[in-house]
Amino acid sequence: GQQLNQSPQSMFIQEGEDVSMNCTSSSIFNTWLWYKQEPGEGPVLLIALYKAGELTSNGRLTAQFGITRKDSFLNISASIPSDVGIYFCAALYPNTGNQFYFGTGTSLTVIP
Amino acid sequence: KAGVTQTPRYLIKTRGQQVTLSCSPISGHRSVSWYQQTPGQGLQFLFEYFSETQRNKGNFPGRFSGRQFSNSRSEMNVSTLELGDSALYLCASSSGRGPGEKLFFGSGTQLSVL
Numbered sequence: 350g351q352q353l354n355q356s357p358q359s360m361f362i363q364e365g366e367d368v369s370m371n372c373t374s375s376s377i378f379n380t381w382l383w384y385k386q387e388p389g390e391g392p393v394l395l396i397a398l399y400k401a402g403e404l405t406s407n408g409r410l411t412a413q414f415g416i417t418r419k420d421s422f423l424n425i426s427a428s429i430p431s432d433v434g435i436y437f438c439a440a441l442y443p444n445t446g447n448q449f450y451f452g453t454g455t456s457l458t459v460i461p
Numbered sequence: 462k463a464g465v466t467q468t469p470r471y472l473i474k475t476r477g478q479q480v481t482l483s484c485s486p487i488s489g490h491r492s493v494s495w496y497q498q499t500p501g502q503g504l505q506f507l508f509e510y511f512s513e514t515q516r517n518k519g520n521f522p523g524r525f526s527g528r529q530f531s532n533s534r535s536e537m538n539v540s541t542l543e544l545g546d547s548a549l550y551l552c553a554s555s556s557g558r559g560p561g562e563k564l565f566f567g568s569g570t571q572l573s574v575l
Contacts, residue, residue, distance in 0.1 A: 380561035384566075389568070390569075391465070391467075391553075392504075392551070392566045393566070394563055394564070394566075397563050399561065439504075441561045446509060446516050446517045447492055447494060447509050447511075447557070447562065447564070448494075448506050448509065448517045448519065449494075449506065451496075451503055451504035451505075452503070454503065
């Protein structure tokens with residue numbers, strides 16, 4: 350299957366710091382989704398991106414669909430303790446219907 | 462609007478048994494996808510159902526099967542369970558009107574195979 354390389358694997362940051370994570374691939378994708386997952390729960394959708402170059406914000410979160418369509422990044426500004434969780438990217442390969450491929454996740458720990 | 466509901470939340474089975482998991486999508490959504498999540502492999506696509514038909518299938522053995530009912534509720538069945546089937550099974554729903562739509566996940570069913 351398609352491989353999404355998500356980095357970093359984990360982050361330990363101080364409250365108030367900004368966070369940046371990204372997903373890259375050698376393949377071209379049509380859609381990028383970003384999710385957050387907390388222990389014992391399913392992933393919660395944060396941001397959806399549909400066009401190359403698209404930049405979308407959701408509160409303190411900002412994500413971009415890379416111009417080459419092979420990557421995407423997620424930024425979190427002024428982190429707070431409730432940002433703790435695992436963040437996943439998901440991407441849709443052309444002509445695969447609704448079959449999304451997921452990154453391996455970035456575990457975020459925010460130190461108060 | 463109620464979210465995606467998965468039952469049961471937890472299951473413990475032994476090798477060789479079979480299991481059925483249930484998923485009720487968001488009202489009005491007609492597409493249901495199933496994913497397996499494990500620490501080693503991450504989230505892996507199992508299959509997608511739309512209007513009672515399997516529309517996409519991932520690379521899982523035939524022991525993994527599913528179906529969708531006329532009310533869009535879906536079930537996933539795993540037969541002859543193996544230890545490696547222990548995982549969090551996630552169901553996601555979308556409207557199904559086009560590819561690449563937003564997926565909304567349930568809380569999952571945590572399956573442990575002993």
